[in-house]
Amino acid sequence: MSVETEPGETTGVAQRLRAVPERTRGALVALPPVAYLAVFFAIPLLTILSFSVRVQQNLQMTNALTLDHYATVLTSETFRGALFYSVRIAVITTAITLVVGLPVSYYLALKADDRFRNVLLFLVIAPLWINFFVRSYAMIQLGSPQGFINGFLTSVGLIGEPLRWLVYSQPAVIFGLASLYLPLMVLPLYAMLRQLDEAWLEAAQDLGAGPLRTHREVTLSAALPGMILGGLFVFLLSLGNQAVPRILGGAMNPTYSETILLQLEGSVAWPTAAAASGVMMAFVVLVLVGVFNVFDMEELF
Amino acid sequence: MTTSSTRSESVTEAASAVAVAVDGLRKEFGELTAVDGVSLTIRDGEFFTLVGPSGCGKTTFLRMLAGLEDATAGSISIDGTDMTTVPAEKRPTSMVFQDLALFPFKNVFENLTFGLKMQGESRDVRRERAEEMLDVLDLQGYADNEIEELSGGEQQRIALGRSLLTEPDLLLLDEPLSSLDVKLRKEMQLELRRIHEDLESTFFYVTHDQEVALTASDRIGVMNDGQLVQVGTPREVYEKPATPFVAEFIGDTNLFEGEIDGADRTTVETDSGLELAAANGADRPDSGRVFVSVRPERITVSESPVDADNSFEGTVADRIYRGDDITYEVTVRDVELQAEQPVPDSAEPLEPGETAYVGFDRASAYVITE
Numbered sequence: 001m002s003v004e005t006e007p008g009e010t011t012g013v014a015q016r017l018r019a020v021p022e023r024t025r026g027a028l029v030a031l032p033p034v035a036y037l038a039v040f041f042a043i044p045l046l047t048i049l050s051f052s053v054r055v056q057q058n059l060q061m062t063n064a065l066t067l068d069h070y071a072t073v074l075t076s077e078t079f080r081g082a083l084f085y086s087v088r089i090a091v092i093t094t095a096i097t098l099v100v101g102l103p104v105s106y107y108l109a110l111k112a113d114d115r116f117r118n119v120l121l122f123l124v125i126a127p128l129w130i131n132f133f134v135r136s137y138a139m140i141q142l143g144s145p146q147g148f149i150n151g152f153l154t155s156v157g158l159i160g161e162p163l164r165w166l167v168y169s170q171p172a173v174i175f176g177l178a179s180l181y182l183p184l185m186v187l188p189l190y191a192m193l194r195q196l197d198e199a200w201l202e203a204a205q206d207l208g209a210g211p212l213r214t215h216r217e218v219t220l221s222a223a224l225p226g227m228i229l230g231g232l233f234v235f236l237l238s239l240g241n242q243a244v245p246r247i248l249g250g251a252m253n254p255t256y257s258e259t260i261l262l263q264l265e266g267s268v269a270w271p272t273a274a275a276a277s278g279v280m281m282a283f284v285v286l287v288l289v290g291v292f293n294v295f296d297m298e299e300l301f
Numbered sequence: 302m303t304t305s306s307t308r309s310e311s312v313t314e315a316a317s318a319v320a321v322a323v324d325g326l327r328k329e330f331g332e333l334t335a336v337d338g339v340s341l342t343i344r345d346g347e348f349f350t351l352v353g354p355s356g357c358g359k360t361t362f363l364r365m366l367a368g369l370e371d372a373t374a375g376s377i378s379i380d381g382t383d384m385t386t387v388p389a390e391k392r393p394t395s396m397v398f399q400d401l402a403l404f405p406f407k408n409v410f411e412n413l414t415f416g417l418k419m420q421g422e423s424r425d426v427r428r429e430r431a432e433e434m435l436d437v438l439d440l441q442g443y444a445d446n447e448i449e450e451l452s453g454g455e456q457q458r459i460a461l462g463r464s465l466l467t468e469p470d471l472l473l474l475d476e477p478l479s480s481l482d483v484k485l486r487k488e489m490q491l492e493l494r495r496i497h498e499d500l501e502s503t504f505f506y507v508t509h510d511q512e513v514a515l516t517a518s519d520r521i522g523v524m525n526d527g528q529l530v531q532v533g534t535p536r537e538v539y540e541k542p543a544t545p546f547v548a549e550f551i552g553d554t555n556l557f558e559g560e561i562d563g564a565d566r567t568t569v570e571t572d573s574g575l576e577l578a579a580a581n582g583a584d585r586p587d588s589g590r591v592f593v594s595v596r597p598e599r600i601t602v603s604e605s606p607v608d609a610d611n612s613f614e615g616t617v618a619d620r621i622y623r624g625d626d627i628t629y630e631v632t633v634r635d636v637e638l639q640a641e642q643p644v645p646d647s648a649e650p651l652e653p654g655e656t657a658y659v660g661f662d663r664a665s666a667y668v669i670t671e
Contacts, residue, residue: 208419
């Protein structure tokens with residue numbers, strides 16, 4: 001196309017490029033993304049990490065090095081409690097999306113009518129586009145003591161008192177996170193299960209596996225890479241999410257991310273916040289190394 | 302029964318040893334009838350091949366034996382036990398799938414011993430049995446390989462081994478050789494035959510390839526349009542086809558349609574105007590419409606008149622050199638005859654356009670009454 005518009009120049013550039021050795025050409029192609037990552041990812045990251053090991057004096061960072069900030073974070077009851085709370089929420093959220101996501105993606109991949117498959121996939125992804133705050137406030141409306149759910153349960157006589165834990169509670173946070181991240185679990189599972197050959201199910205059955213055993217041996221094995229990928233997505237994003245707990249969690253225990261934010265908003269404790277971020281990063285790296293050690297990614301995908 | 306080995310005969314004598322008895326089996330998919338009332342007995346230890354064109358219902362029939370498809374009507378009994386409604390995992394059958402259906406996320410050992418694992422065998426036992434089977438399959442040392450690392454022929458053998466390790470009373474094979482190239486297919490054919498003889502189990506093989514059917518089987522069933530048209534030894538089916546369809550499907554043939562002479566019951570006036578001496582035939586009628594099948598290899602082609610019960614003069618229309626023989630197409634009046642001749646040692650074969658004499662004995666003209 002560009003050959004037609006500017007023939008002379010393009011050939012000129014192409015010719016000059018061809019004169020450049022293969023290795024240099026590869027490096028040239030990689031330059032823009034590398035530069036982008038350096039400016040917007042590596043430099044802020046290194047800045048934060050450098051804050052975490054420098055002494056702060058009169059709200060100014062000095063060049064003196066210290067590990068005190070890490071000691072503060074690691075010995076702090078608040079940070080440890082917050083980390084434990086965040087991990088628990090992330091684990092439960094991941095488990096829920098897995099339990100809900102498996103049958104949904106199995107249906108989408110193997111049972112759904114071809115004509116409706118795209119529509120159904122669209123519906124699965126749709127929650128990602130609806131503004132999250134709008135959805136969260138809608139959930140609060142639904143779950144509030146005067147809301148639809150409590151109203152319905154009271155009217156059919158299942159409960160006498162409105163259920164107060166439907167909003168501003170740990171279940172509310174988990175439900176919010178699970179519904180937010182469910183698509184990230186369903187899509188990788190769907191991608192793996194689309195490759196499942198129904199003859200594998202028949203072969204397993206033929207070799208003596210009952211229906212449950214067949215699904216355990218074949219469906220789960222086929223879905224495993226998707227489970228790991230989706231699980232990592234949901235776990236890591238839930239762990240770092242700070243908006244959902246803030247909106248749906250009310251005055252509950254703060255999450256780890258919330259605790260870090262409080263350091264900045266309340267006390268301008270940059271080094272402590274930075275060290276806390278460093279601890280979180282180390283934790284995430286540990287999780288990833290652990291998962292990649294148990295499952296050989298090369299073999300799975 | 303004439304060709305078939307002594308083994309097949311001895312099996313016949315032990316009349317009680319019926320492995321599979323199918324009675325009036327039917328399968329309908331909505332409007333479509335895939336299997337239309339098939340009854341069949343397979344003997345214990347037999348290599349039985351069901352052959353037919355694609356879409357004739359043979360795979361559906363096989364899947365019903367495996368329990369992967371419910372029968373609309375009829376019954377299946379295996380080793381004297383009614384299996385019609387027993388689910389696949391509880392049947393003493395095992396199937397080798399057309400596209401093999403090996404588990405790609407499991408290695409060779411796990412694939413081979415999947416059935417044993419389902420039977421609750423310990424890992425040690427499974428390991429031992431897998432090694433034995435890999436010996437039989439000539440794949441020693443492959444236990445820890447991934448499936449994708451194997452060639453087509455190796456995957457083939459693993460799929461066979463996976464089914465055999467469950468020691469099925471009936472092994473079902475759904476065209477498992479169709480994806481292999483010709484040379485490998487012939488090798489696997491002989492291999493199958495050898496394994497069958499070693500294990501003395503019952504093989505039920507489904508294929509559209511009549512060559513596999515003729516070379517490997519004790520008996521053949523020919524299926525068309527959901528119905529079993531003929532059952533017999535390969536030689537019976539080839540030499541005494543029950544219908545024009547069987548004659549044309551199993552091997553090549555020259556098929557004539559005509560009127561049989563009521564007086565001597567050996568002369569057939571074909572619609573194309575030839576008078577054929579046809580002595581052979583199962584139950585020749587006194588009169589009426591019949592078909593006559595003459596195999597190309599039974600027709601002699603010569604440049605001089607042929608001394609035979611049926612002898613005609615014609616013109617060579619075409620000649621196909623096939624290495625081991627030559628196929629002539631000879632036009633006799635308006636009829637195209639196919640004849641296979643060995644390649645002559647010295648003399649030049651006849652050229653298209655030359656006059657040719659064709660001839661065959663009445664014993665080679667088989668009368669089929671439909």
